[in-house]
């Protein structure tokens with residue numbers, strides 16, 4: 001087995017262990033490989049080892065890598081801060097946009113999704129700990145955004161994404177994940193047909209899975225240390 005296959009196996013077994021501890025099916029958690037500041041060649045190697053979904057947080061970097069990987073059937077996820085003037089490129093070149101956090105971005109993505117592509121799958125990013133410097137809608141803004149998303153052709157809203165505050169304290173992280181899940185369940189109870197709760201990264205995926213995550217976004221612990229410069 002090559003190194004990429006070994007790393008995917010190791011991550012899958014970490015996910016499975018966390019699922020068993022939470023009384024959940026391992027297949028209920030998807031693995032998104034976060035490939036930011038990783039070279040295109042490494043993305044290719046992980047793809048060949050079986051990984052299909054990759055996440056990028058800087059549009060320009062992603063757009064530099066995508067042409068080199070155009071022969072692969074990669075599912076691209078955007079997970080970074082969205083500038084309103086960049087929505088056309090996101091709508092055209094990603095299968096998922098996980099970081100939608102305001103009405104203007106939502107409307108533009110809907111308008112700009114090319115008609116020959118299926119509706120853009122999105123998640124609403126929630127700033128669950130109300131951190132001033134962080135992207136994400138405030139929890140009380142989610143209901144209106146979800147209602148708007150449900151009415152927009154070109155958009156297929158699947159759930160929520162969150163990046164809780166980094167505390168190094170498992171109990172605090174778990175509390176943040178629990179509050180994200182509560183919001184998610186409220187929206188489902190209001191009639192939204194969601195299936196995706198994106199939370200948990202290298203350091204805290206066990207806590208996120210314990211609180212119901214269905215998609216963990218893992219960079220370092222899967223693809224290795226990142227470069228300081230954008231990946232090419």
Ligand SMILES: *Cc1c(COP(=O)(O)O)cnc(C)c1O
Pocket residue numbers: 034036057079080163201202203217218219220221
């Ligand atoms: C970088 C990043 C990750 C992955 O972080 P790791 O700690 O390397 O696993 C997950 N989600 C988002 C939004 C990120 O920007």
